[in-house]
Amino acid sequence: xxxxxxxxxxxxxxxxxxxxxxxxxxxxxxxxxxxxxxxxxxxxxxxxxxxxxxxxxxxxxxxxxxxxxxxxxxxxxxxxxxxxxxxxxxxxxxxxxxxxxxxxxxxxxxxxxxxxxxxxxxxxxxxxxxxxxxxxxxxxxxxxxxxxxxxxxxxxxxxxxxxxxxxxxxxxxxxxxxxxxxxxxxxxxxxxxxxxxxxxxxxxxxxxxxxxxxxxxxxxxxxxxxxxxxxxxxxxxxxxxxxxxxxxxxxx
Amino acid sequence: xxxxxxxxxxxxxxxxxxxxxxxxxxxxxxxxxxxxxxxxxxxxxxxxxxxxxxxxxxxxxxxxxxxxxxxxxxxxxxxxxxxxxxxxxxxxxxxxxxxxxxxxxxxxxxxxxxxxxxxxxxxxxxxxxxxxxxxxxxxxxxxxxxxxxxxxxxxxxxxxxxxxxxxxxxxxxxxxxxxxxxxxxxxxxxxxxxxxxxxxxxxxxxxxxxxxxxxxxxxxxxxxxxxxxxxxxxxxxxxxxxxxxxxxxxxxxxxxxxxxxxxxx
Numbered sequence: 137x138x139x140x141x142x143x144x145x146x147x148x149x150x151x152x153x154x155x156x157x158x159x160x161x162x163x164x165x166x167x168x169x170x171x172x173x174x175x176x177x178x179x180x181x182x183x184x185x186x187x188x189x190x191x192x193x194x195x196x197x198x199x200x201x202x203x204x205x206x207x208x209x210x211x212x213x214x215x216x217x218x219x220x221x222x223x224x225x226x227x228x229x230x231x232x233x234x235x236x237x238x239x240x241x242x243x244x245x246x247x248x249x250x251x252x253x254x255x256x257x258x259x260x261x262x263x264x265x266x267x268x269x270x271x272x273x274x275x276x277x278x279x280x281x282x283x284x285x286x287x288x289x290x291x292x293x294x295x296x297x298x299x300x301x302x303x304x305x306x307x308x309x310x311x312x313x314x315x316x317x318x319x320x321x322x323x324x325x326x327x328x329x330x331x332x333x334x335x336x337x338x339x340x341x342x343x344x345x346x347x348x349x350x351x352x353x354x355x356x357x358x359x360x361x362x363x364x365x366x367x368x369x370x371x372x373x374x375x376x377x378x379x380x381x382x383x384x385x386x387x388x
Numbered sequence: 389x390x391x392x393x394x395x396x397x398x399x400x401x402x403x404x405x406x407x408x409x410x411x412x413x414x415x416x417x418x419x420x421x422x423x424x425x426x427x428x429x430x431x432x433x434x435x436x437x438x439x440x441x442x443x444x445x446x447x448x449x450x451x452x453x454x455x456x457x458x459x460x461x462x463x464x465x466x467x468x469x470x471x472x473x474x475x476x477x478x479x480x481x482x483x484x485x486x487x488x489x490x491x492x493x494x495x496x497x498x499x500x501x502x503x504x505x506x507x508x509x510x511x512x513x514x515x516x517x518x519x520x521x522x523x524x525x526x527x528x529x530x531x532x533x534x535x536x537x538x539x540x541x542x543x544x545x546x547x548x549x550x551x552x553x554x555x556x557x558x559x560x561x562x563x564x565x566x567x568x569x570x571x572x573x574x575x576x577x578x579x580x581x582x583x584x585x586x587x588x589x590x591x592x593x594x595x596x597x598x599x600x601x602x603x604x605x606x607x608x609x610x611x612x613x614x615x616x617x618x619x620x621x622x623x624x625x626x627x628x629x630x631x632x633x634x635x636x637x638x639x640x641x642x643x644x645x646x647x648x649x650x651x652x653x
Contacts, residue, residue, distance in 0.1 A: 285460055286490045290504040290553065291480035300503075304494040383493035383535045 169352040177356030186340070190357075191364065193336040194325050197253060201260025202321045209265045210310065213272025214302070223273060230269060238263035238324050242331055256328040256336070263324035264317045271313025275306035308376070308384020315372035322365045337361050407557065407589045408434040408457065413466035415452060415614075425614040426452050427463070432608060432617065437587045441594055441604035443643070449615030450593045451561055457591060458484045458559045470557070480504060482557040483550035487566050491534045491546050497521065498530045500545055504553035520548040523582065540571040544578065551582065557589045564599070576602055580627055597647070601640045602629055609646055619646055 153171045160170040169177070181187040216222045238259045249255040279302060287301035329338025337357050344353035376385055415427035426449040434440050444450045455461045457468055459477040468475045470482065478484070483504075491500050501520050505513045521527055524544035534542050543563055550558055563579075564572040580603065583590055594600050600607045607621040621643060625635050 280489065282486050282490050283492065285478070285484065286486065286492070288460075289458070289478040289480065289482075289484050291478075301492070304492070307494070379533060380494045380496075383533060 166351075169355050173352040174355045174359060177350070177352035177354075178360070180353065181340075181356060187360070190335060190337050190340050191360065193333075194329065194338070195364075197256045197328070197333075197336065198260055198318075198321045198325045200253075201257045201325070202264050202318055204257070204261045205264035205268055205317070205321075206314065209268035210272050213269040214276050214306065216269075217273040217276030218302075223277075230266065234266040234270070239327050242328070245328075246332055251332055251334075253333065255332040256325065259328040259332065260321045260324045263320050267317050267320060268313055271310065271317075272306070275309035275313070276302065278309065279305040304380070308381045311372070311375050311381060311384075315369065315375075318368050318372055319365065322361070322368060326361060337364075405436045406433050407436040407438070407470065408432075408591070409467075409469045410453075410457065411467045411469070413453075413456065413463045413468060415449075415456060415461070416464045427456070428614040428616040430466070430615070430617060432620075434589060434591065437589055439583060439590045439592065439603060439605045441592045441600035441607045442610060443594060443597065443600045443607050444610035444615060445612050445647075446595050448610050448612040450595075450610050453610075453615060454484075454559050454561055454591060454593045458482060460484070480553055481555050482559065483553060483555045484559040484561070485546050485550050485563050486561055487543070487563060491542050491549065493534050496531050496533055497526055497537070497545055500534070500549050501552050503549055516552050520552045523551070523585075524548040524578070538571075539567050540575060543567065543575060547579070547582070551586065551588075555588065557591070560590065560592045562593055562595065565594075572599075577628075579603070584627065597640060597643050598631075601636060601643065602631070607643065609643060621646075 156168075157171050160168065178187065181190075216226050241259055241262055242255075245255040245258045249258055283301050283305050284297070287297045292300060325336065326338035326341070329336035330342040333339055334343075337360060341354050341357040344350040344357065375381065410430050410432040413427055413430040414425070417424045417426055430453060432440075442450045442453060452461065456463050457475070459475045459479060459482075484490075492503065495503065498517050498521070501517045502513055505516060508516070517530075521530060524547060526541060526545060526548070529537065529541070534545065537545065543566075547558075547563070560579075564575050567575060576599065579590075592600075592603060601623055604623055607623060609618045609621060610616065611618045621639060623639055625633060625639075629636055
Protein backbone atom coordinates (compact mmCIF):
# COMPACT_ATOMS: atom_id res chain seq x y z
CA UNK A 137 0.00 0.00 0.00
CA UNK A 138 2.66 2.46 1.10
CA UNK A 139 4.64 1.86 -2.06
CA UNK A 140 1.54 2.52 -4.14
CA UNK A 141 0.94 5.83 -2.39
CA UNK A 142 4.52 6.82 -2.99
CA UNK A 143 4.35 5.86 -6.65
CA UNK A 144 1.17 7.85 -7.20
CA UNK A 145 2.81 11.20 -8.06
CA UNK A 146 5.26 9.45 -10.37
CA UNK A 147 2.43 7.63 -12.08
CA UNK A 148 0.62 10.93 -12.52
CA UNK A 149 3.64 12.51 -14.17
CA UNK A 150 3.99 9.47 -16.44
CA UNK A 151 0.35 9.84 -17.51
CA UNK A 152 0.82 13.52 -18.28
CA UNK A 153 3.93 12.77 -20.33
CA UNK A 154 2.07 10.07 -22.22
CA UNK A 155 -0.82 12.42 -22.99
CA UNK A 156 1.63 15.07 -24.15
CA UNK A 157 3.36 12.57 -26.43
CA UNK A 158 0.08 11.25 -27.82
CA UNK A 159 -1.30 14.76 -28.43
CA UNK A 160 1.76 15.76 -30.40
CA UNK A 161 1.78 12.47 -32.35
CA UNK A 162 -1.83 13.10 -33.36
CA UNK A 163 -1.35 16.76 -34.29
CA UNK A 164 2.26 17.30 -35.32
CA UNK A 165 2.49 21.06 -34.96
CA UNK A 166 5.62 22.89 -33.97
CA UNK A 167 4.63 24.81 -30.87
CA UNK A 168 6.19 22.34 -28.46
CA UNK A 169 8.66 19.48 -28.76
CA UNK A 170 7.38 16.10 -27.59
CA UNK A 171 8.72 14.35 -24.47
CA UNK A 172 10.62 12.03 -26.74
CA UNK A 173 12.26 14.94 -28.58
CA UNK A 174 13.06 16.54 -25.23
CA UNK A 175 14.72 13.36 -24.10
CA UNK A 176 16.66 13.48 -27.36
CA UNK A 177 17.67 17.04 -26.45
CA UNK A 178 19.01 15.86 -23.10
CA UNK A 179 20.91 13.06 -24.82
CA UNK A 180 22.36 15.59 -27.27
CA UNK A 181 23.55 17.75 -24.37
CA UNK A 182 25.13 14.75 -22.65
CA UNK A 183 26.77 13.62 -25.88
CA UNK A 184 28.30 17.04 -26.52
CA UNK A 185 29.49 17.22 -22.91
CA UNK A 186 27.44 20.38 -22.30
CA UNK A 187 24.98 19.15 -19.68
CA UNK A 188 27.36 18.66 -16.78
CA UNK A 189 29.31 21.77 -17.74
CA UNK A 190 26.23 23.98 -17.72
CA UNK A 191 24.83 22.49 -14.52
CA UNK A 192 28.14 23.02 -12.76
CA UNK A 193 28.34 26.60 -14.06
CA UNK A 194 24.85 27.43 -12.79
CA UNK A 195 25.35 25.73 -9.42
CA UNK A 196 28.70 27.48 -9.04
CA UNK A 197 27.06 30.91 -9.39
CA UNK A 198 24.13 30.02 -7.15
CA UNK A 199 26.45 28.70 -4.47
CA UNK A 200 28.56 31.84 -4.39
CA UNK A 201 25.68 34.32 -4.62
CA UNK A 202 23.66 32.45 -2.01
CA UNK A 203 26.60 31.91 0.34
CA UNK A 204 27.61 35.58 0.19
CA UNK A 205 24.05 36.63 0.96
CA UNK A 206 23.87 34.19 3.90
CA UNK A 207 27.17 35.35 5.33
CA UNK A 208 26.21 39.02 5.15
CA UNK A 209 22.44 39.10 5.58
CA UNK A 210 22.02 36.66 8.47
CA UNK A 211 24.38 38.31 10.99
CA UNK A 212 23.24 41.77 9.89
CA UNK A 213 19.57 40.80 10.18
CA UNK A 214 20.06 39.18 13.58
CA UNK A 215 21.81 42.32 14.83
CA UNK A 216 19.18 44.66 13.43
CA UNK A 217 16.41 42.52 14.91
CA UNK A 218 18.05 42.52 18.31
CA UNK A 219 18.38 46.31 18.54
CA UNK A 220 15.08 48.10 18.11
CA UNK A 221 16.81 51.36 17.20
CA UNK A 222 18.80 49.70 14.44
CA UNK A 223 15.59 48.34 13.01
CA UNK A 224 14.03 51.80 12.96
CA UNK A 225 17.10 53.18 11.20
CA UNK A 226 17.44 50.43 8.60
CA UNK A 227 13.84 49.63 7.90
CA UNK A 228 13.04 52.44 5.40
CA UNK A 229 16.03 51.68 3.16
CA UNK A 230 15.34 47.94 3.30
CA UNK A 231 11.71 48.47 2.38
CA UNK A 232 12.74 50.73 -0.50
CA UNK A 233 15.33 48.35 -1.99
CA UNK A 234 13.41 45.15 -1.40
CA UNK A 235 10.71 45.53 -4.09
CA UNK A 236 13.28 46.18 -6.84
CA UNK A 237 13.58 42.95 -8.79
CA UNK A 238 17.15 41.69 -9.00
CA UNK A 239 16.62 41.62 -12.77
CA UNK A 240 16.34 45.42 -12.76
CA UNK A 241 19.95 45.43 -11.58
CA UNK A 242 21.22 43.58 -14.67
CA UNK A 243 22.49 46.68 -16.51
CA UNK A 244 24.20 47.97 -13.37
CA UNK A 245 25.66 44.53 -12.67
CA UNK A 246 27.15 44.36 -16.17
CA UNK A 247 28.42 47.94 -15.89
CA UNK A 248 30.19 47.14 -12.61
CA UNK A 249 31.38 43.59 -13.20
CA UNK A 250 31.28 43.15 -17.00
CA UNK A 251 29.82 40.10 -18.67
CA UNK A 252 30.82 37.07 -16.61
CA UNK A 253 30.43 35.11 -13.42
CA UNK A 254 30.77 38.10 -11.12
CA UNK A 255 27.76 39.90 -12.60
CA UNK A 256 25.59 36.78 -12.28
CA UNK A 257 26.79 36.11 -8.73
CA UNK A 258 26.05 39.72 -7.83
CA UNK A 259 22.48 39.41 -9.14
CA UNK A 260 21.88 36.19 -7.21
CA UNK A 261 23.34 37.80 -4.12
CA UNK A 262 20.91 40.71 -4.47
CA UNK A 263 17.97 38.38 -4.99
CA UNK A 264 18.83 36.48 -1.79
CA UNK A 265 20.04 39.30 0.40
CA UNK A 266 16.79 41.10 1.18
CA UNK A 267 14.56 38.09 1.83
CA UNK A 268 17.24 36.66 4.12
CA UNK A 269 17.72 39.97 5.89
CA UNK A 270 14.00 40.27 6.59
CA UNK A 271 13.71 36.64 7.70
CA UNK A 272 16.59 37.12 10.13
CA UNK A 273 15.15 40.33 11.56
CA UNK A 274 11.77 38.67 12.07
CA UNK A 275 13.31 35.54 13.51
CA UNK A 276 15.00 37.48 16.29
CA UNK A 277 11.95 39.56 17.02
CA UNK A 278 9.83 36.42 17.34
CA UNK A 279 12.04 34.84 19.99
CA UNK A 280 9.87 34.67 23.12
CA UNK A 281 11.22 36.97 25.82
CA UNK A 282 10.96 34.12 28.30
CA UNK A 283 13.89 32.27 26.62
CA UNK A 284 16.09 35.35 26.86
CA UNK A 285 15.05 35.94 30.48
CA UNK A 286 15.72 32.32 31.36
CA UNK A 287 19.14 32.53 29.71
CA UNK A 288 20.02 35.68 31.64
CA UNK A 289 18.76 34.09 34.83
CA UNK A 290 21.31 31.30 34.49
CA UNK A 291 24.04 33.92 34.41
CA UNK A 292 24.97 33.76 30.72
CA UNK A 293 27.27 36.45 29.35
CA UNK A 294 25.97 38.30 26.26
CA UNK A 295 28.12 36.10 24.00
CA UNK A 296 26.85 32.92 25.64
CA UNK A 297 23.30 34.23 25.41
CA UNK A 298 23.66 34.64 21.65
CA UNK A 299 25.28 31.22 21.19
CA UNK A 300 23.18 29.16 23.59
CA UNK A 301 19.76 30.83 23.44
CA UNK A 302 19.32 33.31 20.62
CA UNK A 303 20.94 31.20 17.90
CA UNK A 304 19.10 27.93 18.61
CA UNK A 305 15.85 29.87 19.02
CA UNK A 306 16.07 31.44 15.55
CA UNK A 307 17.42 28.45 13.60
CA UNK A 308 14.06 26.90 12.63
CA UNK A 309 12.80 30.17 11.14
CA UNK A 310 16.15 30.79 9.47
CA UNK A 311 16.02 27.39 7.79
CA UNK A 312 12.64 28.20 6.27
CA UNK A 313 14.09 31.51 5.06
CA UNK A 314 17.14 29.76 3.61
CA UNK A 315 14.97 27.27 1.77
CA UNK A 316 12.80 29.95 0.19
CA UNK A 317 15.83 32.04 -0.64
CA UNK A 318 17.66 29.19 -2.30
CA UNK A 319 14.58 28.81 -4.49
CA UNK A 320 14.83 32.49 -5.40
CA UNK A 321 18.54 32.08 -6.17
CA UNK A 322 17.72 29.26 -8.57
CA UNK A 323 15.13 31.48 -10.31
CA UNK A 324 17.52 34.41 -10.59
CA UNK A 325 20.46 32.43 -11.93
CA UNK A 326 18.52 31.41 -15.03
CA UNK A 327 17.54 35.00 -15.78
CA UNK A 328 21.03 36.29 -15.06
CA UNK A 329 22.62 33.71 -17.34
CA UNK A 330 20.38 34.72 -20.23
CA UNK A 331 22.04 38.10 -20.34
CA UNK A 332 25.20 38.33 -18.33
CA UNK A 333 27.20 35.20 -19.24
CA UNK A 334 27.82 32.59 -21.95
CA UNK A 335 27.41 29.36 -20.03
CA UNK A 336 24.94 27.78 -17.64
CA UNK A 337 21.38 26.52 -17.97
CA UNK A 338 19.89 29.99 -18.57
CA UNK A 339 22.39 30.57 -21.35
CA UNK A 340 21.57 27.15 -22.78
CA UNK A 341 17.91 28.07 -23.16
CA UNK A 342 18.50 31.44 -24.79
CA UNK A 343 21.33 30.11 -26.97
CA UNK A 344 19.35 27.09 -28.16
CA UNK A 345 16.62 29.37 -29.36
CA UNK A 346 18.84 32.03 -30.92
CA UNK A 347 21.20 29.60 -32.62
CA UNK A 348 18.70 27.63 -34.63
CA UNK A 349 15.38 27.35 -32.86
CA UNK A 350 16.36 24.14 -31.08
CA UNK A 351 13.23 23.97 -28.94
CA UNK A 352 14.05 20.41 -27.92
CA UNK A 353 17.08 21.85 -26.15
CA UNK A 354 15.01 24.70 -24.69
CA UNK A 355 12.56 22.31 -23.07
CA UNK A 356 15.40 19.95 -22.07
CA UNK A 357 16.98 22.89 -20.26
CA UNK A 358 13.70 23.70 -18.55
CA UNK A 359 13.26 20.11 -17.37
CA UNK A 360 16.78 20.01 -15.95
CA UNK A 361 16.21 23.33 -14.16
CA UNK A 362 13.05 21.94 -12.61
CA UNK A 363 14.68 18.72 -11.47
CA UNK A 364 17.67 20.47 -9.90
CA UNK A 365 15.41 23.05 -8.23
CA UNK A 366 13.39 20.23 -6.71
CA UNK A 367 16.57 18.56 -5.52
CA UNK A 368 17.78 21.75 -3.84
CA UNK A 369 14.46 22.19 -2.10
CA UNK A 370 14.39 18.61 -0.88
CA UNK A 371 17.91 19.00 0.48
CA UNK A 372 16.90 22.11 2.43
CA UNK A 373 13.72 20.42 3.63
CA UNK A 374 15.71 17.56 5.10
CA UNK A 375 17.31 20.11 7.47
CA UNK A 376 13.87 20.73 8.95
CA UNK A 377 13.77 17.11 10.05
CA UNK A 378 16.72 17.55 12.43
CA UNK A 379 15.32 16.78 15.88
CA UNK A 380 16.56 19.85 17.70
CA UNK A 381 15.05 22.11 14.99
CA UNK A 382 11.74 20.36 14.59
CA UNK A 383 9.98 22.11 17.51
CA UNK A 384 9.85 25.22 15.37
CA UNK A 385 7.53 23.61 12.82
CA UNK A 386 5.13 21.88 15.19
CA UNK A 387 2.24 24.16 14.31
CA UNK A 388 2.67 24.11 10.57
CA UNK B 389 14.35 11.45 52.10
CA UNK B 390 16.09 9.03 49.76
CA UNK B 391 17.47 11.85 47.62
CA UNK B 392 20.06 13.46 49.86
CA UNK B 393 23.34 13.56 47.99
CA UNK B 394 26.62 15.17 48.89
CA UNK B 395 26.19 18.26 46.73
CA UNK B 396 22.95 19.48 48.25
CA UNK B 397 23.74 22.17 50.76
CA UNK B 398 22.93 21.40 54.33
CA UNK B 399 20.58 24.21 55.27
CA UNK B 400 18.91 24.01 58.62
CA UNK B 401 15.15 24.31 58.20
CA UNK B 402 14.73 26.17 61.48
CA UNK B 403 16.82 29.18 60.48
CA UNK B 404 15.15 32.55 60.88
CA UNK B 405 17.63 34.79 59.07
CA UNK B 406 16.02 37.28 56.69
CA UNK B 407 16.53 36.13 53.12
CA UNK B 408 14.63 38.76 51.19
CA UNK B 409 13.44 42.17 52.23
CA UNK B 410 11.13 44.38 50.20
CA UNK B 411 11.22 47.91 51.49
CA UNK B 412 8.68 50.55 50.43
CA UNK B 413 8.67 49.36 46.84
CA UNK B 414 6.61 51.34 44.34
CA UNK B 415 6.35 50.68 40.65
CA UNK B 416 4.81 52.83 37.96
CA UNK B 417 4.60 51.91 34.27
CA UNK B 418 4.54 54.80 31.83
CA UNK B 419 3.06 54.20 28.42
CA UNK B 420 2.06 56.88 25.90
CA UNK B 421 2.71 59.51 28.55
CA UNK B 422 0.22 57.93 30.92
CA UNK B 423 1.52 56.72 34.25
CA UNK B 424 -0.10 53.62 35.72
CA UNK B 425 0.83 52.66 39.26
CA UNK B 426 1.27 48.89 39.51
CA UNK B 427 2.87 48.34 42.91
CA UNK B 428 2.12 50.53 45.91
CA UNK B 429 4.27 50.64 48.99
CA UNK B 430 5.09 46.95 49.26
CA UNK B 431 6.86 45.91 52.45
CA UNK B 432 7.75 42.29 53.09
CA UNK B 433 10.36 40.26 54.91
CA UNK B 434 10.94 36.67 53.89
CA UNK B 435 12.87 34.28 56.11
CA UNK B 436 15.45 31.84 54.84
CA UNK B 437 13.80 28.60 53.73
CA UNK B 438 10.32 30.06 53.88
CA UNK B 439 7.57 29.24 51.40
CA UNK B 440 5.63 32.40 50.53
CA UNK B 441 2.60 32.63 48.26
CA UNK B 442 1.70 35.92 46.64
CA UNK B 443 -2.03 35.71 46.13
CA UNK B 444 -4.18 38.04 44.08
CA UNK B 445 -6.52 38.16 41.11
CA UNK B 446 -5.18 38.00 37.55
CA UNK B 447 -3.59 41.22 36.43
CA UNK B 448 -3.26 42.65 39.94
CA UNK B 449 0.47 43.16 39.65
CA UNK B 450 1.70 40.11 41.55
CA UNK B 451 3.81 38.93 38.61
CA UNK B 452 5.32 42.41 38.41
CA UNK B 453 6.26 42.14 42.07
CA UNK B 454 7.84 38.72 41.46
CA UNK B 455 9.76 40.01 38.45
CA UNK B 456 11.02 42.90 40.53
CA UNK B 457 12.20 40.54 43.29
CA UNK B 458 13.95 38.39 40.68
CA UNK B 459 15.75 41.42 39.22
CA UNK B 460 14.08 41.41 35.79
CA UNK B 461 12.43 44.76 36.59
CA UNK B 462 13.71 47.68 38.63
CA UNK B 463 11.27 49.29 41.06
CA UNK B 464 10.43 52.96 40.53
CA UNK B 465 11.24 53.61 44.17
CA UNK B 466 12.09 51.57 47.24
CA UNK B 467 14.62 48.79 47.68
CA UNK B 468 14.77 45.03 47.38
CA UNK B 469 17.55 43.24 49.20
CA UNK B 470 18.53 39.60 49.18
CA UNK B 471 21.01 38.50 51.85
CA UNK B 472 21.38 42.20 52.64
CA UNK B 473 22.51 43.09 49.13
CA UNK B 474 20.42 45.21 46.75
CA UNK B 475 19.04 43.26 43.77
CA UNK B 476 20.39 44.72 40.53
CA UNK B 477 19.53 42.00 38.03
CA UNK B 478 18.81 38.31 37.57
CA UNK B 479 21.24 35.98 39.28
CA UNK B 480 21.95 32.27 38.94
CA UNK B 481 21.57 31.90 42.72
CA UNK B 482 17.86 32.68 42.33
CA UNK B 483 16.00 30.98 39.53
CA UNK B 484 12.73 32.11 38.05
CA UNK B 485 10.39 29.33 36.93
CA UNK B 486 7.99 30.40 34.23
CA UNK B 487 4.87 28.48 33.34
CA UNK B 488 6.14 25.47 31.39
CA UNK B 489 6.89 27.90 28.50
CA UNK B 490 10.37 28.48 29.89
CA UNK B 491 11.97 25.17 28.88
CA UNK B 492 14.17 25.36 25.82
CA UNK B 493 12.48 23.41 23.01
CA UNK B 494 15.77 22.85 21.14
CA UNK B 495 17.31 20.91 24.03
CA UNK B 496 16.48 17.44 25.29
CA UNK B 497 15.38 16.83 28.87
CA UNK B 498 19.03 16.24 29.75
CA UNK B 499 20.14 19.32 27.86
CA UNK B 500 17.61 21.49 29.65
CA UNK B 501 18.51 20.25 33.11
CA UNK B 502 22.20 20.63 32.34
CA UNK B 503 21.74 24.11 30.88
CA UNK B 504 23.04 25.97 33.93
CA UNK B 505 25.78 23.41 34.66
CA UNK B 506 28.20 24.03 31.81
CA UNK B 507 30.96 25.10 34.19
CA UNK B 508 30.96 21.79 36.05
CA UNK B 509 33.25 18.88 35.13
CA UNK B 510 31.45 16.39 32.92
CA UNK B 511 31.05 13.64 35.52
CA UNK B 512 29.62 15.96 38.15
CA UNK B 513 27.30 17.42 35.53
CA UNK B 514 26.02 14.01 34.49
CA UNK B 515 25.55 13.03 38.13
CA UNK B 516 23.44 16.09 38.87
CA UNK B 517 21.37 15.70 35.72
CA UNK B 518 20.63 12.10 36.65
CA UNK B 519 19.79 13.08 40.22
CA UNK B 520 17.25 15.72 39.21
CA UNK B 521 15.74 13.61 36.45
CA UNK B 522 15.04 11.04 39.15
CA UNK B 523 13.78 13.66 41.59
CA UNK B 524 11.12 14.94 39.19
CA UNK B 525 10.32 11.49 37.81
CA UNK B 526 11.44 11.93 34.22
CA UNK B 527 13.47 8.71 34.02
CA UNK B 528 13.26 7.25 30.54
CA UNK B 529 12.74 10.66 28.96
CA UNK B 530 16.37 11.82 29.11
CA UNK B 531 16.64 12.10 25.32
CA UNK B 532 13.12 13.44 24.71
CA UNK B 533 12.47 16.94 23.48
CA UNK B 534 9.97 19.15 25.33
CA UNK B 535 7.37 18.94 22.55
CA UNK B 536 7.24 15.20 23.18
CA UNK B 537 6.31 15.80 26.85
CA UNK B 538 3.00 16.61 28.53
CA UNK B 539 2.39 19.97 30.23
CA UNK B 540 3.02 18.54 33.67
CA UNK B 541 6.26 16.90 32.57
CA UNK B 542 7.47 20.16 31.03
CA UNK B 543 6.71 21.93 34.27
CA UNK B 544 8.64 19.35 36.27
CA UNK B 545 11.47 19.67 33.78
CA UNK B 546 11.63 23.39 34.34
CA UNK B 547 11.65 22.96 38.10
CA UNK B 548 14.43 20.39 37.74
CA UNK B 549 16.44 22.77 35.55
CA UNK B 550 16.09 25.43 38.24
CA UNK B 551 17.03 23.11 41.11
CA UNK B 552 20.01 21.66 39.26
CA UNK B 553 22.05 24.85 39.66
CA UNK B 554 21.42 24.60 43.41
CA UNK B 555 19.93 28.07 43.83
CA UNK B 556 19.02 29.34 47.26
CA UNK B 557 15.76 30.89 46.03
CA UNK B 558 13.07 29.93 43.57
CA UNK B 559 10.56 32.31 42.05
CA UNK B 560 7.55 30.55 40.61
CA UNK B 561 5.08 32.49 38.50
CA UNK B 562 1.78 30.60 38.48
CA UNK B 563 3.79 27.50 37.57
CA UNK B 564 0.82 25.13 37.56
CA UNK B 565 -1.67 27.53 35.99
CA UNK B 566 -1.71 25.79 32.62
CA UNK B 567 -2.15 22.28 34.00
CA UNK B 568 -5.34 20.29 34.52
CA UNK B 569 -6.60 20.12 38.09
CA UNK B 570 -5.43 16.57 38.78
CA UNK B 571 -1.92 17.19 37.52
CA UNK B 572 -1.91 20.43 39.48
CA UNK B 573 -2.61 18.61 42.75
CA UNK B 574 0.12 16.07 42.04
CA UNK B 575 2.57 18.86 41.19
CA UNK B 576 1.84 20.68 44.45
CA UNK B 577 2.71 17.53 46.35
CA UNK B 578 5.90 17.15 44.32
CA UNK B 579 6.93 20.74 44.93
CA UNK B 580 6.39 20.39 48.68
CA UNK B 581 8.39 17.17 48.71
CA UNK B 582 11.26 18.88 46.90
CA UNK B 583 11.02 21.93 49.15
CA UNK B 584 11.16 19.78 52.26
CA UNK B 585 14.19 17.96 50.88
CA UNK B 586 16.12 21.04 49.75
CA UNK B 587 14.71 23.90 51.83
CA UNK B 588 15.00 26.61 49.23
CA UNK B 589 13.31 29.90 49.91
CA UNK B 590 10.31 29.91 47.56
CA UNK B 591 8.20 32.81 46.37
CA UNK B 592 5.19 31.40 44.58
CA UNK B 593 2.68 33.54 42.68
CA UNK B 594 -0.85 32.23 42.32
CA UNK B 595 -4.43 33.38 41.92
CA UNK B 596 -5.70 30.12 43.45
CA UNK B 597 -6.64 30.48 47.13
CA UNK B 598 -6.63 26.73 47.79
CA UNK B 599 -3.23 26.39 46.23
CA UNK B 600 -1.84 29.17 48.40
CA UNK B 601 -3.24 27.72 51.62
CA UNK B 602 -2.06 24.20 50.75
CA UNK B 603 1.49 25.25 50.02
CA UNK B 604 2.61 28.32 51.88
CA UNK B 605 4.03 29.11 55.29
CA UNK B 606 2.57 32.56 54.80
CA UNK B 607 0.11 33.85 52.21
CA UNK B 608 0.54 37.46 51.13
CA UNK B 609 -2.88 38.66 49.97
CA UNK B 610 -2.62 41.48 47.45
CA UNK B 611 -5.09 44.18 46.51
CA UNK B 612 -5.78 44.78 42.86
CA UNK B 613 -4.28 47.55 40.73
CA UNK B 614 -2.15 48.96 42.09
CA UNK B 615 -1.08 45.93 44.08
CA UNK B 616 -0.57 46.59 47.74
CA UNK B 617 -0.43 44.14 50.60
CA UNK B 618 -3.86 43.65 52.08
CA UNK B 619 -2.97 41.05 54.65
CA UNK B 620 -0.38 38.43 55.42
CA UNK B 621 -1.87 35.16 56.62
CA UNK B 622 0.25 32.71 58.58
CA UNK B 623 -0.68 29.12 57.69
CA UNK B 624 0.12 27.31 60.93
CA UNK B 625 -0.69 23.78 59.75
CA UNK B 626 2.12 21.23 59.50
CA UNK B 627 2.70 19.32 56.25
CA UNK B 628 1.21 17.11 54.94
CA UNK B 629 -1.94 19.16 55.20
CA UNK B 630 -5.34 17.59 55.17
CA UNK B 631 -7.74 19.40 52.91
CA UNK B 632 -10.59 18.72 55.31
CA UNK B 633 -8.73 19.90 58.41
CA UNK B 634 -10.99 22.47 60.17
CA UNK B 635 -8.04 24.85 60.51
CA UNK B 636 -7.35 24.59 56.76
CA UNK B 637 -10.97 25.40 55.96
CA UNK B 638 -10.97 28.24 58.47
CA UNK B 639 -7.88 29.87 57.00
CA UNK B 640 -9.07 29.36 53.45
CA UNK B 641 -12.50 30.83 54.13
CA UNK B 642 -10.88 33.71 55.96
CA UNK B 643 -8.95 34.58 52.80
CA UNK B 644 -12.04 34.17 50.68
CA UNK B 645 -13.77 36.72 52.87
CA UNK B 646 -10.72 38.95 52.94
CA UNK B 647 -10.77 39.13 49.16
CA UNK B 648 -14.48 39.84 49.28
CA UNK B 649 -15.77 36.61 47.79
CA UNK B 650 -18.64 34.80 49.42
CA UNK B 651 -17.62 31.12 49.47
CA UNK B 652 -20.58 29.99 47.41
CA UNK B 653 -21.04 29.15 43.77
